[in-house]
Amino acid sequence: MEQYILSLDQGTTSSRAIVFDKKGSIVSIAQKEFKQYFPKSGWVEHDPEEIWSTQAGVAAEATVKHGLNGKNIAAIGITNQRETVVVWDRNTSKPVYNAIVWQDKRTADYCESLKEEGKGKMIREKTGLVIDSYFSASKVKWILDNVEGARERAEAGDLVLGTIDTWIIWKFTKGELHVTDVTNACRTQLFNINTMDWDDDLLQLFDIPESMLPQVKDSSEVYGNSKTTVFASKIPIAGIAGDQMAALFGQMCTKKGMVKNTYGTGCFMLMNIGDKPIISEHNLLTTVAWRIKGKTVYALEGSIFIGGAVVQWLRDGLGIIKRSRDVEPLGESVDSTEGVYFIPAFAGLGAPYWNQKAKGVIFGMTRGTTDAHIARASIESIAYQTMDILTSMQADSGLQIKELRVDGGASVNDTLMQFQADILDSVTIRPKITETTALGAAYLAGLAVGFWESEEQIGEMWQEEKRFEPEEDRSKVTEGIKGWYRAIKALEYWTTL
Ligand SMILES: Nc1ncnc2c1ncn2[C@@H]1O[C@H](COP(=O)(O)OP(=O)(O)O)[C@@H](O)[C@H]1O
């Protein structure tokens, strides 16, 4: 009976399931969006039961669609939106509150107070992270402090916590497994990336009982078998990774110095830095990329808040394009931006600037500026922001980047990809399969059950679709970069006035 790997990709706005064959090709996809809850300004929640029902639904749909059943599935790999956290009762499996999503800012003041108490250095050294409401720890503390009876129940050992991978596996195994992997654990802000274990000081600081924590596993191993009615047969669950780390693996960035950038709504860039964590001096995060057979690989990570979203703004805010893809011919209709720079800091500036007060600005307009120049400057802004992160990564790691692997919705834009190659002076490569997140989780699961034999074998399957070589004449590019830094400086100055 033909065998496949089923990859479950539980994202921020939708649950997806993709079936991969032995060649690493997609044979079937199913996707379902679910509801976003915004109970107050800055709060973002998901219903954990809906996360589970949509995920289970698409898992069955993707399998059946291709005429398969559970017996055709050699293993399940799971990848997920990171940091989002659920607290539930270990006896009834009922969540005590909605999942608090990574974007949720309700604990921002509490996090500020930790900074003021001078906890930043200790937390950075232990976790590789900055203090921020983005991570799970302060969210769990909020639930324990604000949901009636939660703290008592947690202290009595009745409540458990989990990132979304943990929640899905709990549901898939009917509460038999309470596990996570190192990539998800390291985004909770409770996990020490040096000792690779939960950290007592951090548990004490955030006031979270140890009994709530899942067991931390490798990213590729057989954790247990599925036990639900979704599939009649038992299927090994054999791979787990947070979505950005799964994408790094799916892009086969398995050697030190390899980098991927995902161009979605925002952009997430990760660089493989090998087997030792480097604490960033340029405001990047240090994170675990994966652990396979006990061997840990670390990554530096930088995120851009507004990436492809700038194109959505051109479409929905300015109304100068009808569909996202129209940005490309519009931007291509002029040879250059003619000195126009757009910094789309709609939600402040992320790494490496971390300027919360920054707002979007357009500099350098003349009477001759048209929608085409603005469109071109928008595309260039995505590439310039990416350059800023890569520059920091190179400085932190001492490694010179020769190629960038790309994926995500905006990576289909050839103008953007060529410009990216030009300003980085690095080859930019788009793979044949841009579903790299799901692919990474499939690879991790497939490796654990012997569906694929080795990383080397997988590396041979990985195929590029198109490569963009950098412009040889550097003069125009250098001028352009200088202008970007002037624009950034001007914006930073403006936020201090
Ligand atoms: N041709 C294009 N050029 C530039 N950006 C694009 C293009 N097509 C889609 N996008 C952008 O890609 C983003 C969607 O990418 P996707 O990977 O699906 O994002 P996410 O996973 O964050 O939802 C949108 O912000 C959209 O504006």
Ligand SMILES: O=P(O)(O)OC[C@H](O)CO
């Ligand atoms: O679900 P995505 O693709 O928006 O990814 C979310 C990230 O994991 C948040 O850190």
